[in-house]
Amino acid sequence: MSVSVRIPTILRTYTGGSAEVTAEPGTLREVIAGLDAAYPGIGGRIIDDTGNLRRFVNVYVGEEDVRFAEGLDTQVAAGSRVSVIPAVAGGADRPAGR
Amino acid sequence: MNAPKIPAPSRLGYASHLACRECGATTELGSGHACAKCFGPLEVAYDLPPLTRESIEAGPPSIWRYASLLPVPPAVASTPNTEPGWTRLVRADHLATELGMRALWVKDERGNPTHSFKDRVVAVALAAAVELGYKVLACPSTGNLANAVAAAAARAGIRSVVMIPSDLEQQKIIGSAVFGGTLVAVRGSYDDVNRLASELADDREDWAFVNVNVRPYYAEGSKTIGFEIAEQLGWRLPEQIVVPVASGAQLVKVDKAFRELVALGLAEETGYRVFGAQASGCAPVAAAFRAGHDVVQPVRPSTIAKSLAIGNPADGPYVLDVVRRTGGAVADVADEEIVDGMRLLAQTEGIFGETAGGVTLGVLRRLLADGVIDPDAETVIINSGEGLKTLDAVAGTAEGLDAIAPTLSAFAELESSLTGREVGPL
Numbered sequence: 431m432s433v434s435v436r437i438p439t440i441l442r443t444y445t446g447g448s449a450e451v452t453a454e455p456g457t458l459r460e461v462i463a464g465l466d467a468a469y470p471g472i473g474g475r476i477i478d479d480t481g482n483l484r485r486f487v488n489v490y491v492g493e494e495d496v497r498f499a500e501g502l503d504t505q506v507a508a509g510s511r512v513s514v515i516p517a518v519a520g521g522a523d524r525p526a527g528r
Numbered sequence: 529m530n531a532p533k534i535p536a537p538s539r540l541g542y543a544s545h546l547a548c549r550e551c552g553a554t555t556e557l558g559s560g561h562a563c564a565k566c567f568g569p570l571e572v573a574y575d576l577p578p579l580t581r582e583s584i585e586a587g588p589p590s591i592w593r594y595a596s597l598l599p600v601p602p603a604v605a606s607t608p609n610t611e612p613g614w615t616r617l618v619r620a621d622h623l624a625t626e627l628g629m630r631a632l633w634v635k636d637e638r639g640n641p642t643h644s645f646k647d648r649v650v651a652v653a654l655a656a657a658v659e660l661g662y663k664v665l666a667c668p669s670t671g672n673l674a675n676a677v678a679a680a681a682a683r684a685g686i687r688s689v690v691m692i693p694s695d696l697e698q699q700k701i702i703g704s705a706v707f708g709g710t711l712v713a714v715r716g717s718y719d720d721v722n723r724l725a726s727e728l729a730d731d732r733e734d735w736a737f738v739n740v741n742v743r744p745y746y747a748e749g750s751k752t753i754g755f756e757i758a759e760q761l762g763w764r765l766p767e768q769i770v771v772p773v774a775s776g777a778q779l780v781k782v783d784k785a786f787r788e789l790v791a792l793g794l795a796e797e798t799g800y801r802v803f804g805a806q807a808s809g810c811a812p813v814a815a816a817f818r819a820g821h822d823v824v825q826p827v828r829p830s831t832i833a834k835s836l837a838i839g840n841p842a843d844g845p846y847v848l849d850v851v852r853r854t855g856g857a858v859a860d861v862a863d864e865e866i867v868d869g870m871r872l873l874a875q876t877e878g879i880f881g882e883t884a885g886g887v888t889l890g891v892l893r894r895l896l897a898d899g900v901i902d903p904d905a906e907t908v909i910i911n912s913g914e915g916l917k918t919l920d921a922v923a924g925t926a927e928g929l930d931a932i933a934p935t936l937s938a939f940a941e942l943e944s945s946l947t948g949r950e951v952g953p954l
Contacts, residue, residue, distance in 0.1 A: 439730045440562055475567070485823070485845065486550065486567040490723070495840070497826050515726045516562040517842065 431508035433461060438516055444472040453512075458491065459502040461512060476514060477502070488517045535575040539659055542577065543599035546570040546744055549846070557599070558660045561741045569842065570744045572599045579792055581763055589614040591648050591752040597788060598752070599745045600655040609654065610680050612647035613752050615639035617760040617908070622876040623889075627896060631906040633766070635757055636879055642703065643914035644835075644882070645753060645778065646676035650738055652749035654680050657736035664689060664735040668725035670718050670774070670835045671700030672913050677738060678707035689735065691721050696834060699917040717829060719840050739775070743842075750778045754785025757908055758795050765789070765800045767905035770892050772884045772912050773804040773813050773858065774836040776843030782910075783850045802850050803901065804858035805891035807831035807883075811860035813844045822848055832863045832921050833883040835913060857900050861890035869893070870915060870922055880915030888912070 432452040437445050445451050453464040459477075466473030478484050482502070489496045490513040496504045506512060535542055540557055547554045550568025561570055579596055587593030591613030592605035601607075616636045624632035640647040650673070654665055665681040666689040667673050674690040681688035688709030692701065693716060705711050714721045722740075729737040736742045758765055765786050771779040783802050789795035806814045809831025816824045824844035829837035841847075851858055861869070869886035873879050881889075888909050895901040915922070932938040 436727075440560070440564060440567070478566075484567050486562065486569060488723070488726075488840075495719075495826065498828075513723075513727070515723060515730075516567050517840075 431455075433506050433508065434511045435461070435465060436511065436513040438514055440516060441472055441475055441514065444469040444475075455506050455508040455510075457502065458489065458496055458504045458506055458512070461506045462502075486517045488515045489513070490515070535577050537596075537602045539601055540599045540656060540745075541602055541604075542574045542596055543572045544575040545573050547573045561743050572744050572748050574599075576792065579794065581759075581794055584759065584794075591651060591749065594752050594755045597755065598652050598748055600652055601659050604655045607655070607658075608683050608685065609651050610641040610647055610676075610683050612640045612651050614756060617757060618877060618879065620877050623873065626872065626876055627893065627903070629896070629903045629907060633757075633761075633906075633908045634873070634877060634879060635753060635908055635910045636881075637753070637910065637912045638879070638881070638914045640676075642672070642675040642679045643917065644672035644676065645750065645910075645912045646672045647680070648752050649673075649746045649749035649777075650676040650680045653736065653738035653742050653746035654684055654686075656745035657738070657742050658684070658686070660736075660742070662734050662736035662742070663687070664732070666690065666725070666728075666732075666735045666737045667739055668692075668718065668721040668737070669704075669739075670837060671696045671704075671917070672835050673739065674704040674711070675700060675707075675917075678704045678709045678711070681709055682707045691725055693718050693721055697918055697920060699919060703917065718838055719826070719829075722838075722840075747777045747781055747843075750781035751785035751788070753778065753910065754782035755789065757782075758786065758789050763789075763795050765795055765798050766908040767798070768801045768803065768856075768901055768907040770803045770805055770888050770895075770901075770907070770909045772836055772888045772910060773806050773847055774838045774841065774884075776804070776813060776841045776847035778910070778912070779804050780843050780846045780850055783854070800854060801856040801905075802854045803856045803891065803895060804847050804851055805888045806858065806860040807833040807836055807866060807887050808860045808862045809833070810837045810839055812839060813841055813847050814858040814860040816844065817848060817851065817858040824848070831866075832918070833866055833887050834918070835882060835884045836887060857895060859891045859894055859898075859900075861887060861894055865890040865894070867921055867924075871925065873911065874915070879911060881911035882913035882915050882918040883921050884913055885911035885915070886921070 548563035548568040551566045590611040618634045620632045637645040664687045667677045668691045691712040694713040729741045738746045790797045810829035812827045826840040829839045866886035869889035
């Protein structure tokens with residue numbers, strides 16, 4: 431069973447316009463790496479050059495903001511849903527020190 | 529030699545384009561709210577004509593006197609709008625004496641049409657959104673913004689959809705519902721509502737969520753607080769200013785306003801320090817400031833200052849930049865200090881501010897006590913909203929009020945019982 435990933439408008443150029451795509455379960459880091467393999471370039475829009483979540487993107491696994499969980503190490507179980515949301519209105523940064 | 533070209537206004541006045549605050553990439557006006565390269569927030573850039581104090585002073589007694597410095601159509605003042613702004617800057621001598629300060633002013637934002645500074649940002653967002661072709665005015669809100677959006681949409685004759693956490697103060701819920709738009713109460717925190725709105729904004733192409741997909745224009749409205757403070761001080765910048773921090777946009781834009789006035793030659797460059805005020809129950813920016821971080825770790829809010837209860841503040845990193853650049857600070861106070869601040873402001877200056885005003889005054893007191901704020905430097909504090917919208921916070925002040933008989937003897941008896949219990953500041 432795979433996981434579903436909700437893609438914001440701003441990234442749908444990578445997914446051929448799809449608002450929702452699937453990926454294999456694993457850590458969030460692995461899920462994003464899987465996305466990038468399927469849709470080359472999309473990973474770099476979510477993760478910055480230093481390997482952290484970009485400052486102005488929020489990622490949720492189910493209802494949980496991953497910054498309250500384990501960040502990119504958050505486990506994404508089969509059947510769960512990942513949402514990628516531009517953080518302009520509720521901006522956030524990666525947890526300090528991570 | 530060519531004469532300098534004087535810019536002509538376009539459909540959004542002298543606004544010329546959007547620029548990413550993170551990576552600097554530029555894009556056209558109206559083309560989104562997040563940077564297509566890095567997700568960073570976009571900010572309005574201008575190609576300004578020369579402006580004079582006299583031309584501004586000749587303008588209307590509202591934020592539209594600064595229309596040239598906002599991303600709005602040139603004829604904005606003549607379209608149906610709530611005409612916010614030009615609120616009082618109150619010289620607070622009694623409060624200053626109480627606090628041992630030389631010169632203190634309160635920018636009293638209760639004077640706006642729905643009694644908070646949000647009318648400013650909404651008026652700018654509405655004007656820009658209509659010009660850009662949006663049909664519905666919407667927002668996620670902690671309450672004051674909901675009031676402002678619902679009222680402004682009613683006045684402009686367009687549909688509104690406002691979304692609020694279901695546990696808001698009753699006054700703010702009713703103060704939105706009365707305007708007749710669609711009011712959506714969401715079980716969850718503001719940050720939950722905000723997430724839902726962000727997802728909706730992605731799909732509803734003609735909905736202008738004022739603080740989400742038209743945020744670059746919306747946020748510019750907060751500059752008018754800074755413009756007014758300077759103009760009301762006689763085109764001077766204060767030496768210190770204390771600003772409440774929710775998303776942080778207000779603080780960042782007040783600083784931007786001061787810098788624009790200096791750049792335009794409308795105010796002299798005098799050093800000023802900017803201080804941010806948060807409630808301890810939701811103080812992610814103060815925590816980052818104390819820890820020396822330039823990033824903000826989100827928190828789950830728990831405070832009576834619901835209008836400041838944003839655990840994941842959009843402009844947090846920029847607040848840190850501004851306070852550090854100007855030599856200021858961000859601090860927080862507990863709920864009891866917030867209530868004390870509300871009472872002190874009311875009892876010394878006759879200003880019944882909302883909980884956020886209590887936060888600002890509480891932080892001023894705290895930073896005076898800590899020797900961080902200079903009592904001899906001219907200081908402005910912002911009271912961002914109306915105490916009547918947050919009555920529960922001070923409900924205890926009227927407890928134990930027993931009715932008397934309508935007779936002189938009953939009054940005399942009451943008066944003697946009050947001896948030694950004189951009503952005064954705290």
